[in-house]
Amino acid sequence: MTVTRLDQGQRYRPRMAFLKKIEALMMEMQSPDTGIKTQTQTVMVASIPHAVTGNDILQWILQRLQITSEEALHLGDLFVKYGYIYPLQEPKNLTLKADGSLYRFQTPYFWPVQGWAADDTDYAIYLAKKNIKRKGILEEYEKEHYNMLNQKINYKWDFVIMQAKEQYKAGKERKKEDRYALDCQERAYWLVNRTPPGMQDVLEYGVDRVTDPNENKKNTMEAYRREIMYYQQAIGKTRVKSSVSLGGLVKYSEQFLSNDPILSGCLPSNPWITDDPEFWDLNAKLVEVPTRMRVERWAFNFSELIRDPKGRQNFQLFLKKEFSGENLSFWEACEDLKYGDQSKVKEKAEEIYKLFLAPGARRWINIDGTTMGITVKGLKHPHRYVLDAAQTHIYMLMKKDSYGRYLKSPIYKEMLAKAVVPQETVKKSTGLFGRRHLRSSPSPIILRQQEEEAKAREAATTVDITQVMSKLDRRNQPQPPK
């Protein structure tokens, strides 16, 4: 059988509740008293009943639903786009025109259904029938589909041709006018379900669902038991009051409004608009002189300071003065461990231990006994997150202790004073052959190398209190006799 029948991959079309609502309206439109008045359409010598003008449809919707005429026009347009009504004079133009252009109702078999998508086999049969009727004249995109389907469902092709011939012959048993109407219906259906290139595919619905919305739930004990368990867990979840979370959101928005380049504009200018990359140059990761906005942002909260590399650099200067530089270095080393190569995890963890955590280490960090115990135990089997507890401890220490002092320190104030406020650039008019000199930014590889060199230099020149103390100790100790 075709694969669709054995599909246990749990891909179901989502529920499209609006389809049933449109169907109800469609049925109301048919009422001889309250529905829409129909006319006959004359095609060549034949006359086919049940044609409706666009204006009539619009008026009926307005009167029935009591909405504004814009909405009614939009709604009517959707009816046409989803294939419930199809236009007669311009078949490919699936829009509702509020004038005398004629439309007709689609037969219920061809209404879009949530459970079924239009089948490839049916489309192949339709194209084959069209081939027979029009003696091979298909549209370009139809020809492409035809060839593609021939390859895709080649094993069914004999059936497709047989069925197309039979359906064509069966169609001949009906009246001429009915045959014409049937052709129009089928064409409209496939215009909606296999849209030609350039037309909007309204039946596209995004991602498939994991559960089948059509499935009838079995009322077994097991099902109820699972439901009860689910709801009990759901009640037990901790929730934040919406007033609290919304308040937090408002506060965040107010604080960061001035920093948002889209909402408040950016100085010197938005590079995407003026083609001037100065904004990016001024805000480079480790630029010499940062902008004022950036430096002010470090005062908002500690995480803003920590996530900005320039901020970390400045903070490190401050910490060195306070002799707690190893805290930030340790934090950075832990981040490197967490986000670095899996293959280097073990050696990095060991290095960090030797450098920061071991008793008598060169840059020993001050963490409490329990955390040290957990960390040392974890280091026996190192993984990425083995130093999480220690890192959090140090983070909180920096945040509660050093951060406050940093903001009042002369280092920060100096940085704030030095910070530059860029001028707003006037949009330069391009010459006739507007060729702009494109400056390319430095390659990320080079940037990373520079960072590593800077780190190595810093590690080599760092003088820590323990080293100093140990040097002093050694100086004070009596020289061993030669």
Added chain:
Amino acid sequence: MVKEECKALLDALNKVTACYRHMVLTIGGTSDSQNLREELKKTRQKAQELAVANRNKLTTVLKDKTVSKEDKAEFERLWVIFSTCLEILEIDMRRALELGHEFPLNVPKKHLIQTGMSGGTSGVAARAMSVQNMKYEAERNIDVMDLKDLENEINQVGEMMYEMEMKVNVPQWTVEAKQDPGAELKSTISVGASSIGMISVEENKSFCDISKVLAGIVFSAVLIIAIVLAVCVVKLS
């Protein structure tokens, strides 16, 4: 011999499926009537009989070990055609059930959709049942009563397909179609004079033709006048 029988049965099933599809298309439209529902029922039952006959024949052949390789390939091809046909039939039956529930015929509040159809489907049904004229003998509310039978029959067909899947091991994708793309164009179906569809749908084409013809006429008229004038000038000078 067996091959011809199988083919004939399959052709019959194909024909009935096509007619059934045609009839299901008209449910809910203005051509719908009690007669249509009765036609649907009869066609469906005929389809089921044919399906069972097909299945029996094909399974006996496919289980037969003494069949040659080319014959086996041919029968597998027929089997694939048969199973696809049955799938289409099942889908149409399900649609018929849904539409039957939605459009009961004797309820005054529920109106049929005005689809532009005015004729009946008796010709199609007669073709399906291979009779000259259809006789209608069912009760007045067959549209509602038939739905239960329809449900049962859908279940039956579903079971049959499942059984077929389990018992006969024919990998579908190994079957190669005998007909090339575009084979339907070489068929001897007369397209000709019937459809007004062709005339009006090809509006654009006909306009182009008319304008081309007009241009040709005008051009030739101008040419003739020019020749006549030239002859007059020559004669007079």
